[in-house]
Amino acid sequence: xxxxxxxxxxxxPPYEDGAPSxxxxxxxxxxxxxxxxxxxxPAHAASREEELPLHYMSEExxxxxxxxGPGGNGAYAxxxxxxxxxxxxxxxxxxxxxxxxxxxxxxxxxxxxxxxPPPPPTTVREFFMQNxxxxxxxxxxxxxxxxxFHKIGKSNVVVWDEAxxxxxxxHYLKREFYFDVHPPLGKMLVGLAGxxxxxxxxxxxxxxxxxxxxxxxxxxxxxxxxxxVALVPLGWYTAVELGMSWMACHLVALMVLxxxxxxxxxxxxxxxxxxxxxxxxTVFCLAKFHNQQYRPFSFDWWLWLxxxxxxxxxxxxxxxxxxxxxxxVGAYTIEDLWDKFGDLRMSVRDQxxxxxxxxxxxxxxxxxxxxxxxxxxxxxxxxxxxxxxxMSSLFQANLVGNTFSENPLDIxxxxxxxLKNMGWGGGLLxxxxxxxxxxxxxxxxxxxxxxxxNNEWVVMPRWDEAPYDPNGPIRxxxxxxxxxxxxxxxxxxxxxxxxxxxxxxxxxxVSCYGNATIGDYQDxxxxxxxDDIHRGSxxxxxxxxxxxxxxxxxxxxxxxxxxxxxxVLPQWGFKQIExxxxxxxxxxxxxxxxxxxxxxxxxxxAGDTKFYKSPFLRDFWHLNVAMATSNNxxxxxxxxxxxxxxxxxxxxxxxxxxxxxxxxxQQTKYYLIGLPVIWWGGSVSLIxxxxxxxxxxxxxxxxxxxxxxxxxxxxxxxxxxAGVGWVLHFAPFMIMGRVTYIHHYLPTLYFSVLMLAxxxxxxxxxxxxxxxxxxxxxxxxxxxxxxxxxWWFKGVAFGIDGPINEHWGLKWRSSWNIYNE
Numbered sequence: 105x106x107x108x109x110x111x112x113x114x115x116x117p118p119y120e121d122g123a124p125s126x127x128x129x130x131x132x133x134x135x136x137x138x139x140x141x142x143x144x145x146p147a148h149a150a151s152r153e154e155e156l157p158l159h160y161m162s163e164e165x166x167x168x169x170x171x172x173g174p175g176g177n178g179a180y181a182x183x184x185x186x187x188x189x190x191x192x193x194x195x196x197x198x199x200x201x202x203x204x205x206x207x208x209x210x211x212x213x214x215x216x217x218x219x220x221p222p223p224p225p226t227t228v229r230e231f232f233m234q235n236x237x238x239x240x241x242x243x244x245x246x247x248x249x250x251x252x253f254h255k256i257g258k259s260n261v262v263v264w265d266e267a268x269x270x271x272x273x274x275h276y277l278k279r280e281f282y283f284d285v286h287p288p289l290g291k292m293l294v295g296l297a298g299x300x301x302x303x304x305x306x307x308x309x310x311x312x313x314x315x316x317x318x319x320x321x322x323x324x325x326x327x328x329x330x331x332x333v334a335l336v337p338l339g340w341y342t343a344v345e346l347g348m349s350w351m352a353c354h355l356v357a358l359m360v361l362x363x364x365x366x367x368x369x370x371x372x373x374x375x376x377x378x379x380x381x382x383x384x385x386t387v388f389c390l391a392k393f394h395n396q397q398y399r400p401f402s403f404d405w406w407l408w409l410x411x412x413x414x415x416x417x418x419x420x421x422x423x424x425x426x427x428x429x430x431x432x433v434g435a436y437t438i439e440d441l442w443d444k445f446g447d448l449r450m451s452v453r454d455q456x457x458x459x460x461x462x463x464x465x466x467x468x469x470x471x472x473x474x475x476x477x478x479x480x481x482x483x484x485x486x487x488x489x490x491x492x493x494x495m496s497s498l499f500q501a502n503l504v505g506n507t508f509s510e511n512p513l514d515i516x517x518x519x520x521x522x523l524k525n526m527g528w529g530g531g532l533l534x535x536x537x538x539x540x541x542x543x544x545x546x547x548x549x550x551x552x553x554x555x556x557x558n559n560e561w562v563v564m565p566r567w568d569e570a571p572y573d574p575n576g577p578i579r580x581x582x583x584x585x586x587x588x589x590x591x592x593x594x595x596x597x598x599x600x601x602x603x604x605x606x607x608x609x610x611x612x613x614v615s616c617y618g619n620a621t622i623g624d625y626q627d628x629x630x631x632x633x634x635d636d637i638h639r640g641s642x643x644x645x646x647x648x649x650x651x652x653x654x655x656x657x658x659x660x661x662x663x664x665x666x667x668x669x670x671x672v673l674p675q676w677g678f679k680q681i682e683x684x685x686x687x688x689x690x691x692x693x694x695x696x697x698x699x700x701x702x703x704x705x706x707x708x709x710a711g712d713t714k715f716y717k718s719p720f721l722r723d724f725w726h727l728n729v730a731m732a733t734s735n736n737x738x739x740x741x742x743x744x745x746x747x748x749x750x751x752x753x754x755x756x757x758x759x760x761x762x763x764x765x766x767x768x769x770q771q772t773k774y775y776l777i778g779l780p781v782i783w784w785g786g787s788v789s790l791i792x793x794x795x796x797x798x799x800x801x802x803x804x805x806x807x808x809x810x811x812x813x814x815x816x817x818x819x820x821x822x823x824x825x826a827g828v829g830w831v832l833h834f835a836p837f838m839i840m841g842r843v844t845y846i847h848h849y850l851p852t853l854y855f856s857v858l859m860l861a862x863x864x865x866x867x868x869x870x871x872x873x874x875x876x877x878x879x880x881x882x883x884x885x886x887x888x889x890x891x892x893x894x895w896w897f898k899g900v901a902f903g904i905d906g907p908i909n910e911h912w913g914l915k916w917r918s919s920w921n922i923y924n925e
Contacts, residue, residue, distance in 0.1 A: 215395045240340065240357070251361065259765070259903055264774075269290075271308065272295070273324075273373070282489050287478070292477070343858070348861060348862065358887060365850060386416055425848070490554075493554050498652075500701075515703065518572050519708075520704045525668040530551065532552055535596070542606055543613045558593055561591060563581060563587055563588075564597075566587070567625070600615070605682060612684060625660070631656075632657070636649060639653075654699055666698070672736055746843065750846050760920065774903060789860040868882050
């Protein structure tokens with residue numbers, strides 16, 4: 105608290121030689137020339153400060169209160185040396201413009217305190233002394249190398265999601281196209297690690313299987329663990345840039361170093377170490393940029409703004425969880441630009457430059473980085489693979505090894521074919537023997553994103569026409585033909601009737617009905633040609649081609665259109681896409697567009713056609729929609745118990761852990777659980793931060809002064825970075841329907857760690873209430889607790905051998921399933 109009883113006023117230098125000024129306004133003599141002011145004793149001068157109403161409390165209990173100053177918030181009066189008085193409130197002619205008060209353009213007062221750069225070193229000793237601050241992060245980095253690499257190859261089996269991401273890395277090495285719900289950057293880095301370690305991509309990465317000698321899994325784990333190593337120095341330097349004391353910086357680095365959840369997840373062939381790395385770099389770059397705000401448009405200002413945008417692009421290209429830290433940067437930017445909008449001394453030109461810089465570096469640059477990862481993804485995976493069916497037919501036709509170009513070009517009656525929906529993320533028209541549990545209870549019709557014989561249909565004439573004769577004249581399919589589509593494996597006919605669809609209730613249900621000899625008029629579908637990608641308008645041709653001709657199928661009796669719009673069926677529909685019959689005729693609805701993908705007809709010649717390449721932007725958008733659709737389908741199955749899954753409210757206080765592998769006595773066991781003191785302490789600190797902010801704000805309203813202006817701004821700034829960052833990472837999991845696991849909390853944990861260190865710094869390490877010795881004791885206690893708890897739990901990350909029940913003392917909560925019951 106600022107000592108009371110003294111107010112320093114700096115009114116500028118006195119007139120030299122008593123010379124009057126040229127001002128036309130009334131002149132007020134400088135205090136040094138005023139005999140009254142100069143003759144007053146100090147006690148009298150001190151009494152000029154506002155008298156406190158102490159009649160209701162003792163003087164010792166009362167806190168100094170001050171009146172609201174110009175531009176202040178009433179919580180404190182800024183000294184003149186800071187920004188309590190704004191001399192620019194008067195223009196050059198001395199006219200009063202208080203009615204249009206200008207905001208202060210002083211230096212920022214949050215973040216890392218600015219120091220002048222040291223002079224260039226002239227000796228090795230000077231260089232060493234100037235860089236002493238980098239010794240602790242170097243030591244922490246070496247310790248991080250030991251924790252991340254120690255016994256990293258102990259388990260020689262495929263652990264947890266190595267079964268997925270190791271396999272995806274194999275596809276890159278074999279250049280086979282595959283599909284996954286995550287963006288490609290992290291998986292390309294897995295493939296790069298395999299390439300650099302000499303892996304040939306031949307291993308299947310079946311879950312729990314032992315690695316053969318031909319798979320350098322240890323080298324791959326080490327390369328990916330390097331991202332985990334970098335988390336520790338990033339934590340240190342982020343704390344430095346946030347303006348924390350050296351004790352708090354040590355505490356942040358120690359917590360990042362010792363948390364066994366971050367440690368464990370970094371030691372395998374997974375994406376999480378890369379996700380955490382780019383999350384950390386985004387926060388670090390944001391803090392660096394914040395500390396350059398006092399000199400806008402300088403080289404460092406541009407550098408860290410661009411690096412923030414680049415890091416955003418990278419974190420979003422690993423997992424979509426990266427969009428949460430993007431929102432944190434967005435919230436900071438909105439507040440920053442709003443403050444600048446209120447700075448009346450900033451020219452319109454500078455306002456526009458600030459907006460353009462943010463748009464270019466924080467929107468355009470991340471999008472370009474994100475798109476570049478997909479472009480590289482498409483360039484590398486240029487061979488046909490297991491994920492072909494997720495993409496458009498034209499994209500597949502250009503993959504090496506794809507046989508679409510050999511298919512017969514013209515479609516005829518009797519042709520067997522597959523129908524691809526041309527909507528974003530569209531799949532193949534599919535049916536299987538299972539029936540709808542609701543509605544007509546007839547055979548289900550869906551859209552499926554993988555190649556399967558249940559995707560095959562045969563073009564047949566109507567029931568009231570002559571039956572199809574495989575030896576008769578070839579009859580080609582044309583625009584306006586009414587046909588039957590017979591499901592090849594079951595011989596049932598594509599059918600619709602006025603029964604609501606299971607999901608999209610306003611549309612009619614589509615099913616399969618009858619067989620090769622039984623059916624009715626509701627099996628008829630009229631073929632409507634939209635256009636042809638290669639040949640143009642339908643007026644220029646009369647035959648329908650595979651791949652390039654875009655079609656719509658209108659139900660002849662009801663007039664509705666066959667449609668698939670990425671609505672996901674429940675578990676009884678195997679989470680496949682609903683197919684319905686849309687009663688509204690919307691010719692622009694791309695979800696009612698279909699093209700013939702595969703085509704078999706022994707009576708027709710092979711096409712041997714060279715197709716146009718599919719445009720990148722269309723493929724990029726198509727794949728992202730398919731990823732979003734598959735993500736939405738990852739919802740918990742109420743009929744099955746997933747012992748690995750957990751709910752978001754289980755995470756902050758470590759209610760559950762996760763068994764990452766088999767739990768037999770002869771297996772090396774890894775248990776994904778956080779360090780309790782870090783997770784519990786971080787969660788409690790978030791609650792205390794809200795309470796502390798509330799108390800401080802109420803006390804400010806009552807004119808109490810608890811800290812200097814710069815202290816308050818710094819306290820608020822770090823609370824916003826850590827608190828808002830935590831909320832933005834945690835809240836989305838509360839509302840999303842997909843299945844969740846404890847590792848989804850790991851990026852969120854970082855912000856609770858920052859908050860814990862910040863509150864300890866604010867209330868203990870940087871407090872004026874405690875002596876330096878008391879602070880050192882408190883710091884030592886915190887370090888001891890973190891390190892001792894890490895040493896107790898280190899086995900869950902390094903691997904536990906033998907019967908798990910023999911390792912006593914690891915079950916700190918009854919809900920943990922670490923022991924065999």
